[in-house]
Amino acid sequence: MELCSRNHFAPTLPWQAWSSFTKNEEVYPPPFRNKESKFMKCNVTILAVVVVFSLAASAGTISGKVSGVSGESVVYVDTIQGKTFPAPTEHPVVDQKGLMFQPHLTVVQVGTTVDFLNSDKVAHNVFWTSVGGNKKLTHNLGTWPQGEKRSFKFDNPGAVPLLCNVHPEMSGYIVVMPTPYQAMTDKTGNYKIENVPDGSYTVTAWHEGAKNQSKPVTVAGDSKADFTLSK
Ligand SMILES: [Cu+2]
Structure with a gap:
């Protein structure tokens, strides 16, 4: 690919300018100045091309398939040592409606506050026995009537x-992500995590009816990771 024609670099020779002058041709602005500006444009073009290529190379995707389970799985980039991400300020709502947690599965980032609403005529309670398998993080939000809500900020991943x-009989899940790089699987188990910066990560697949599975994934452009989950 030739970005710039070589003749942008060719100087105007004195006798060429003199020749134009003696023939009473327009020589101002001097020809070399015009060529100098072409030279600058050429440099700017090269710079723009380099910037575009380096931006394109710095982020990729992780995609693949989760098998062994039916229904939605969540696949996410696990904790990156020494890196934190600002939590979204909006509060996702988990509603208790029709004697169900709706949605059944909510994915949030660490530091997110979730609003738990009761839309049923009967009183509901919300509690959990662990976060990420850690039973010390058990919590009971209490019991409240229709139309009221209580909030909780999830600071631990899992x-x-x-x-x-x-x-x-009521059951639901919140999965708290340590990074913003996550995706849900579609009906066939396929997923794609977008805009992951190039690097080496631990990627985890989670499904409510199976054990988590983690594997190392190196992202350099588009990368693949398949998971087979079991109980
Ligand atoms: Cu209830």
Whole structure:
């Protein structure tokens, strides 16, 4: 690819300028100045091309398939040592409606505050026995009537199994992500995480009915990672 024609660099020779002058041709602005500005444009073009290429090379995707389970899985880039991400300020809502947690599965980033709403005529409770398998992070938000909500800020990553002690059949999940790089699988188990900066990561697949699975993934452009989950 030839970005710039070589003759931009060719100087105007004195006798060429003199020749134009003696023939009473327009020589101002001097020809070399015009060529100098072409030379500058050429440099700017090269710079722009380099910037575009380096931006394109700095982020990629992680895609693949989660098998062994049916229904939605979440695949995410796990904790990156020494890196934190600002939490979104908006509050996702988990509604208790029709004796169900709606949505059944909510994915949030570490530091997100979730609003728990009760839309049913009966009182509901919200509690969880662990976060990311850590039973020390058990919490009971209490029991409240229709139309009221209570909020909780999730500062620890991992899955939060939501339960209601009034209705033992109710079950929901919040999965708290340590990074913003995550995706849900589609109906066939395929997923794609976009805009992941190039680098080496631990990628984890989570499904409510199976054990987590993690594997190292190096992102350099588009990368692949498949998971087979089991109980
Ligand atoms: Cu309930």
